[in-house]
Amino acid sequence: MAELLQSCLETVRLKASQKQLRLAAEVPPACAAISGDPNALREILINLLDNATQYTPAGGAITARAAESEAGITLSVSDTGIGIPQSEQQRIFERFYRVDDARSREAGGTGLGLAIAKHLVEMHGGTIQVQSEVNRGSTFLVFLPFE
Numbered sequence: 001m002a003e004l005l006q007s008c009l010e011t012v013r014l015k016a017s018q019k020q021l022r023l024a025a026e027v028p029p030a031c032a033a034i035s036g037d038p039n040a041l042r043e044i045l046i047n048l049l050d051n052a053t054q055y056t057p058a059g060g061a062i063t064a065r066a067a068e069s070e071a072g073i074t075l076s077v078s079d080t081g082i083g084i085p086q087s088e089q090q091r092i093f094e095r096f097y098r099v100d101d102a103r104s105r106e107a108g109g110t111g112l113g114l115a116i117a118k119h120l121v122e123m124h125g126g127t128i129q130v131q132s133e134v135n136r137g138s139t140f141l142v143f144l145p146f147e
Contacts, residue, residue, distance in 0.1 A: 001034065001066040001073065002027040008045040009064060012053050021053060022061040031066050034073050034144050040120040041144075044128075047113040048077040048140045056081035056137075072126070072145035083134040092130065093118040117142075 005025040016023050034041070045064065052062045060080040067074045084092060088099045096111040117140075121128045125145050132138035 001031045001075075004038070004041060004045065005064045005066060005075075008042060008049055011046055012049045012062075015050075015053050016062065019053070019056070019058045019060075021056055021058070024061070024063045026063060026065040028066070028068065031068050032073065032146070035147050036124045036144065037120075040123065044117045044120050044142060045075065045077070047117040048142075051113055051140075052077055052079035052081060052138070055079070060137075072143055075142040075144070076139055078137065078139040080137040083136050083138055084130065084132040085134055086132075089130055089132060093128065 002025070005027055009023050009025055013023060049062065049064065056062060056079045062077065062079045065074075065076045065078070067076075084099055091097045092099065093114050095115040097115075098111045118128050121142050121144070125147070127143045129141050130138055131141070
């Protein structure tokens with residue numbers, strides 16, 4: 001998990017540095033490996049990290065974490081970004097849905113990243129959810145069960 005998170009952070013590091021965003025990874029030293037398609041797991045994290053980078057104002061922070069339980073591993077991506085209104089949170093995983101169309105187009109979003117992430121998470125028997133507050137940031141939680 002540590003290698004996966006670090007690799008994904010490296011992928012967004014240049015974009016993050018252009019906005020002076022702080023990137024961090026927190027993985028317990030003995031965190032178990034998860035079985036699954038490594039490319040799909042990478043795609044999930046890249047989508048979440050890319051969104052966090054896109055919607056976090058300059059000077060903010062993004063943290064990717066892994067935590068292990070008896071049932072599986074929870075991956076999270078937290079940011080200090082613009083947040084998502086409570087009324088929109090149920091719809092953000094729909095294909096082509098964007099909370100703010102004008103802002104998303106300006107930033108280059110297609111409205112597919114979270115739908116793809118959800119599909120890949122569910123393909124692994126997992127779940128994805130968001131906890132967010134406007135002007136405070138968001139945390140995306142991905143639970144992947146041990147098989």
